[in-house]
Amino acid sequence: MQRSVALFVRHRIDATVADGVFALLALAAGGWPGAAGWPAPDSAGSLLPAGTRADTGGSRTEDGLLCLSVRSAFHLLLSAAELPAGSEIVISAVTHPDMVRIIELHGLRAVPVDIDPGTLAVDEAALDSAVTDLTRALVVTHLFGARSSLDAVARTAHDRGLLLIEDCAQSIQGPDDRGDPRADVSLFSFGLLKTATAMGGAVTWVRRPALAAAMRARHAGWPVQPRRAYAVKVLTCMVALVASHPVLYGLLFGGGCRYDPTALVRSRVPGDEPGFTRWLRRRPCDALARTVARRLAHFPAHRLASRAEAGEAFAAALPPGVFRPGATAARHTHWVFPVVVDDPDRAVDGLRAAGVDATPATSQIAAVEPAPPGATRMLTGLVFVPAYPGLPAARRDLAAAVIAACSSGPAGTTAATATAARTMAATAAERESRGHATTRVDGARSLTGR
Numbered sequence: 001m002q003r004s005v006a007l008f009v010r011h012r013i014d015a016t017v018a019d020g021v022f023a024l025l026a027l028a029a030g031g032w033p034g035a036a037g038w039p040a041p042d043s044a045g046s047l048l049p050a051g052t053r054a055d056t057g058g059s060r061t062e063d064g065l066l067c068l069s070v071r072s073a074f075h076l077l078l079s080a081a082e083l084p085a086g087s088e089i090v091i092s093a094v095t096h097p098d099m100v101r102i103i104e105l106h107g108l109r110a111v112p113v114d115i116d117p118g119t120l121a122v123d124e125a126a127l128d129s130a131v132t133d134l135t136r137a138l139v140v141t142h143l144f145g146a147r148s149s150l151d152a153v154a155r156t157a158h159d160r161g162l163l164l165i166e167d168c169a170q171s172i173q174g175p176d177d178r179g180d181p182r183a184d185v186s187l188f189s190f191g192l193l194k195t196a197t198a199m200g201g202a203v204t205w206v207r208r209p210a211l212a213a214a215m216r217a218r219h220a221g222w223p224v225q226p227r228r229a230y231a232v233k234v235l236t237c238m239v240a241l242v243a244s245h246p247v248l249y250g251l252l253f254g255g256g257c258r259y260d261p262t263a264l265v266r267s268r269v270p271g272d273e274p275g276f277t278r279w280l281r282r283r284p285c286d287a288l289a290r291t292v293a294r295r296l297a298h299f300p301a302h303r304l305a306s307r308a309e310a311g312e313a314f315a316a317a318l319p320p321g322v323f324r325p326g327a328t329a330a331r332h333t334h335w336v337f338p339v340v341v342d343d344p345d346r347a348v349d350g351l352r353a354a355g356v357d358a359t360p361a362t363s364q365i366a367a368v369e370p371a372p373p374g375a376t377r378m379l380t381g382l383v384f385v386p387a388y389p390g391l392p393a394a395r396r397d398l399a400a401a402v403i404a405a406c407s408s409g410p411a412g413t414t415a416a417t418a419t420a421a422r423t424m425a426a427t428a429a430e431r432e433s434r435g436h437a438t439t440r441v442d443g444a445r446s447l448t449g450r
């Protein structure tokens with residue numbers, strides 16, 4: 001079969017070259033230009049005056065704090081909360097591994113609570129058994145671009161007097177999204193792979209005034225990120241944007257190339273504890289603050305809407321037998337598009353032959369050990385498939401057929417899946433004749449043995 005050079009990138013960066021140019025100008029001019037409606041952050045990195053009254057029924061105030069990253073904000077939050085050593089934090093069983101690392105850094109214990117693989121909401125029965133007398137906080141992770149219900153956790157947090165934190169790093173729903181008003185803290189990431197990226201930064205909404213004040217006070221004493229470090233991020237973003245053109249990306253990473261391009265854009269997190277703490281304990285430079293403000297003021301709402309539509313269109317192209325974590329989540333913007341297949345490596349090979357680069361594992365999520373059944377069901381055989389607006393319908397349908405051919409259930413019976421299976425067989429033969437060995441990468445990664 002004749003294969004085209006074009007390969008569609010596994011994750012589209014949500015920025016334009018103009019966004020990169022703005023950030024470079026902000027770096028060069030020490031913060032210029034500004035963004036309408038968003039004041040410059042104060043010395044503690046706050047976007048809003050302390051105690052800004054929010055529309056939360058009049059009973060709660062809300063502070064906005066700009067941090068270097070969600071991980072940095074979470075570290076700040078746990079430092080300010082001063083929870084007794086040995087306290088337990090109940091956290092969604094699938095989350096970013098560094099969130100657990102930060103909990104442990106504070107001498108606390110992360111206790112996983114299972115999630116429903118369909119809705120991605122915290123399992124109510126599992127929550128009841130996860131909470132003990134040692135529990136001081138609940139952390140809910142909204143995954144893949146979906147926003148799951150906080151009803152059960154909000155009730156439990158209220159009844160047991162627990163701090164309720166929601167991690168919205170993957171799931172901003174629009175420029176005015178401040179999270180659920182029932183949460184004490186809502187965290188939003190503007191990292192390189194996130195929606196409306198500012199090439200870094202995190203907006204943190206805090207609804208406990210004493211906690212917000214303690215966070216501001218500590219944050220003001222943290223060193224500012226060197227401008228050079230931000231410049232490297234911006235330039236990386238611009239190079240990645242150019243390299244994500246399907247032909248160039250295919251030439252660089254297609255064919256037999258097995259280099260993981262996400263390694264080039266991923267932040268390098270120190271493995272040792274002092275290095276990790278120093279890495280977390282930094283404030284955004286002024287140029288980053290300005291870029292976050294600009295991304296919020298000119299939020300790419302149309303791109304978010306078309307991404308959500310593209311995700312729905314991909315879902316509609318899949319046969320009903322394919323298991324898709326988050327398929328029944330209420331509010332979904334499809335930041336990423338996960339599917340569960342029988343053999344992730346075979347699926348990834350088949351998808352690459354169809355001109356779409358998929359990935360069977362990501363460093364951005366893992367199960368919290370001991371992994372409960374819902375988390376295991378979700379992560380075993382997981383593959384992230386490109387499902388963004390720039391993916392042509394013909395490629396999408398071919399990719400859907402490849403996935404169907406790699407899934408158990410009623411799939412694998414249509415003419416399209418038979419074609420996809422033939423494509424995969426041809427690819428496998430081609431790879432074998434070139435002497436490539438396939439390495440098994442399990443989609444279900446765990447935090448133990450990190």
Ligand SMILES: Cc1ncc(COP(=O)(O)O)c(C=O)c1O
Pocket residue numbers: 068069070071072095096099141142167169170188189190191201202364
């Ligand atoms: C669920 C989740 N939490 C936290 C983070 C960390 O965000 P940041 O890169 O802003 O620290 C991420 C990043 O991918 C994430 O996906």
